[in-house]
Amino acid sequence: MTRKLIIFIASSLLFINTAFALGNDNRRQIPPVLQNTYFGLNAGYLYIPYSNSDLKNNVTAKSVDNSLIAIKVSIGHYFNKYLALQLSYLRPIRWVKYHDIQGSTHSVWLSFLNLSLKPTLPLSSKFSIYGQLGGTYIARRGFTVQGQTGMENANMVTLLAGAGAIYNISKWLHLDLGLLYTAPRHHYNQPYALYLSSGLFITLLPDANSPSVDNDHTDYIFPHNLIYASFANSNVFYAEPSNIFSSSYFPVFWNGKIKVSSSYGLYFERNIFHTDRTFSLDWGASVTRNVSRNDNQTFYTASLYPEFKVWILRTHSFDFYFTYSVAGPTYISRTKLDGKDAGTHLTFQDFMGLGAFIGSHQQFNISIKMTHFSNGNLFTSNPGIALPLTINAGYTF
Structure with a gap:
């Protein structure tokens, strides 16, 4: 299992850097692969x-x-x-x-x-x-x-x-x-x-008015790379805000019938596009270790995902943002959890949260997130997996 996760993350990071980072480093221009x-x-x-x-x-x-x-x-x-x-x-x-x-x-x-x-x-x-x-x-x-x-x-x-x-x-x-x-x-x-x-x-069209590669200056900081760790434990802090957003008519987010009691994860994100101030697009890769609530079953996930950030407040001390990610393809190590059929080893990761970059150069990151795994009803069994509210801390480079 560990070997599979290492191979997945290494290949994911190679893909991200190859597709988006090499060559044109003008992040205020739509990446060529997305034009x-x-x-x-x-x-x-x-x-x-x-x-x-x-x-x-x-x-x-x-x-x-x-x-x-x-x-x-x-x-x-x-x-x-x-x-x-x-x-x-x-x-x-x-x-x-x-x-x-x-x-x-x-x-x-x-x-x-x-x-x-x-x-x-x-x-x-x-x-x-x-x-x-x-x-x-x-x-x-x-x-x-x-x-x-x-x-x-x-x-x-x-x-x-x-x-x-x-x-x-x-x-x-x-x-x-x-x-x-x-x-x-x-x-x-x-x-x-x-x-x-x-x-x-x-x-998504190339912007003829976008700054050149050598003039990618903006008055605001958009971190190029972010690595952070996540922590969630329902015995320490329990909250399920996803209940508020999971309307059956038009859900903004989703809940799950399989509940996770604790989760630890490692995430890497790379910015590939941003506007002058308010919006940015990242690609990321993650691995998590999770324990189910009822039967205490341990399972692992490895994901690739897109992430959208809307920057709400900019100050000299911190930058505050809203983040949303949907349909990140994920490998899950178990398909039977707490007596429920979770589908296949292919599922998708979604998360939504709030965060801030702090420090003299906004080099430190803190955030809270709701996280959910689901196969989107692409398979006949899809109970969904809901994590407790996760607390995250990281560093930019």
């Missing part, structure tokens, strides 16, 4: 025509809620103005529900991970149309009725197609209207899906 990459958020109507014919063992319901509001998060890259590659994650806010099956209601959990080519045709400086063609990975968690399978758990791959239109609000901000179709998989009793949505996306 022409876009991030989008859509909301819309998802229709999946589930019916009693999709159930097993003669299970029947009186009604089905299969018209849903769903959110889609996208990341993509334009190779040129005519072609992009896009990865997106789509899930309903509320699950499909089968009502009144022997007097009870049962849910079907669904998540869609989509990968597609996106040919685009500009019609003018403001309008474009596009198509989509690719594949979808669907993770479905079904249900049982009195010990019999009503709908089976399933992981499947199917075809994806779509079309849409783009309106350019500015060079970097765009309005999207799109229709997405996923083909049925009859072997799994999975109907087709239609998703009609609108949303916004931003494109």
Whole structure:
């Protein structure tokens, strides 16, 4: 296990330095590897025509809620103005529900991970149309009725197609209207899906007005590298602020059914981009040792992650910031914890917190964070893992 963690962290740090640190050291310019990459958020109507014919063992319901509001998060890259590659994650806010099956209601959990080519045709400086063609990975968690399978758990791959239109609000901000179709998989009793949505996306473009490499001066300090240790122990200090932010409708953060009683970790972060004062983007790598609350099971995690900082207050004595990280790919050493199936060894790390850099050159760091591990319902079992509030201290260089 130790050898795997060392190899993971060493390769992660090599990747970070190779991709972002070598060559151009102008951190006020979008790194070349991220230029022409876009991030989008859509909301819309998802229709999946589930019916009693999709159930097993003669299970029947009186009604089905299969018209849903769903959110889609996208990341993509334009190779040129005519072609992009896009990865997106789509899930309903509320699950499909089968009502009144022997007097009870049962849910079907669904998540869609989509990968597609996106040919685009500009019609003018403001309008474009596009198509989509690719594949979808669907993770479905079904249900049982009195010990019999009503709908089976399933992981499947199917075809994806779509079309849409783009309106350019500015060079970097765009309005999207799109229709997405996923083909049925009859072997799994999975109907087709239609998703009609609108949303916004931003494109990361090189800034012609950005300072040159030799003139990367700003009046504020953005530490280049940060290394810090984390500590959490529910017997010393217990708080679960994630309960406040984990709304089932639109969560800002997430909780977990598997609770951690103590955690120790080591983190390394490298800044790759910042504005003049208020925003910065880092890449990081971490390892943690954790103990579960109920059965005292020890498990380890190793993560790569992006981190966004919003700098709230700047003074001569300290700089105060808000930090957020989501979907950092993570290796977890155990998949069974406290009697629960945590999924697979692949999961994702999320954290949110507040921190400050202090000292004559802001060389010392202190912070508090909420941390969560989850596979994003990409697998049929996803109880989530919640850490206590962590206290962190580190040094910049």
